[in-house]
Amino acid sequence: MKPVLTLGVLLALSSAAAQTCQGRVITHALGVTCVPRTPQRVVVLDAGPLDTAIALGIKPIGAVGKSAADNEFVTYLKDRTQGVANVGVIQQPNLEKILALKPDLILSAKIRHGELYPQLSRIAPTVMTESVGATWRSDLLLWGDALGRKAQAQTLLNQFRVKAKRIGQRQRQVSVSVVRFLPQQTRIMHRASFIGTVLDEAGLTRPASQRVNDFAAYVSAEGIPQMDGTFLFYTSFGDPKTTTQNEMLKHPLWQTLVAVKAGRAIAVDDDYWMTGTGILAANRVLDDLAKTLK
Incomplete structure (x- = not known):
């Protein structure tokens, strides 16, 4: 049985990480991670973080395709993902391809790739939300924080809510x-x-x-x-x-x-x-x- 990280443990880890981190400390679903202040080489392992990064003005260097049956990125982002390397599919990211890209940040979700977290973390700082889908609003803010653009993410969410209510x-x-x-x-x-x-x-x-x-x-x-x-x-x-x-x-x-x-x-x-x-x-x-x- 995997140990559960309590709030006290997370705070202790966060404090320890902050003392040695030269970038920024992010607390996420699988612990505490020191990420670059301004990530430059981001790899995303789901459609959600791909959407988030592009919405925040960051073009990832690598992303996964939708499925084994359709190894393409989501079509509504086609014009904005030209040149992004394909690193497998959501169900099976290719760790060798990810390593070859030399990322400085990896974004995903525990529900998708929690079991790969140790390997991914050895490649680059990795930040994971707990889930995907219905949690997309909080996911946006966490991934936005990891990307150094949390305030911009909150602004996008606020604008969406105004638009949604108007409609x-x-x-x-x-x-x-x-x-x-x-x-x-x-x-x-x-x-x-x-x-x-x-x-x-x-x-x-x-x-x-x-x-x-x-x-x-x-x-x-x-x-x-x-x-x-x-x-x-x-x-x-x-x-x-x-x-x-x-x-x-x-x-x-x-x-x-x-x-x-x-x-x-x-x-x-x-x-x-x-x-x-x-x-x-x-x-x-x-x-x-x-x-x-x-």
């Missing part, structure tokens, strides 16, 4: 449903997800079955009635032909949904509605909502 205030009479199609799996997204928190920030109402403080419901075709809302947004992870999308959209129950019959079942980009989990992705979602919820 949501115009749409109090609608309910918003969100569904994600994956290979052999269909998810109805709940509140404790990235997209759930974005909708919550906007104050948008969810269908009764989706007002649940967990990640998602995993359903078969019989669960299609739970997908209904005034508006139904759906995404597909990768090629829709490899997911459950075609099966669901052709099912007789899909045609009975109020949103479908009213022409308000709308396909949206999985990369920023689901995968991106960062401030840039969240703002892109708001843009979609502003154009659609009329």
Whole structure:
């Protein structure tokens, strides 16, 4: 069983690190790390820290692709990731490629790469958030702190919240449903997800079955009635032909949904509605909502 770092232990470690650190001391999910005052060679091991770094004006030297099936960076950042080295995929970063880049800071999350933390820390100072997705707002601030731009990260978050409330205030009479199609799996997204928190920030109402403080419901075709809302947004992870999308959209129950019959079942980009989990992705979602919820 791994030891739990109590607040007292973290404070003691932080104090000790501060005495020897020539940069800045960051307390994170896996301990205390001395990072450069101004990191220059940053490697990111998930879409969230990639989104965060670019939002804060820092172009990483290396990043991971989305999955073994799609070893590319999220498409909404394509124009801003030219020249960034690919160092594997989220599920399996390539440590040799990371080492060869000589980074001075690595950003990730415990839930993704906690087991790799010792190896990554030997390559470069490594800062990890506890989780990803629904925690994206606090993740933004921690990664922003590690990058030396916490104040800028807070400003971006404040601006997002103002924008979200402005959009949501115009749409109090609608309910918003969100569904994600994956290979052999269909998810109805709940509140404790990235997209759930974005909708919550906007104050948008969810269908009764989706007002649940967990990640998602995993359903078969019989669960299609739970997908209904005034508006139904759906995404597909990768090629829709490899997911459950075609099966669901052709099912007789899909045609009975109020949103479908009213022409308000709308396909949206999985990369920023689901995968991106960062401030840039969240703002892109708001843009979609502003154009659609009329």
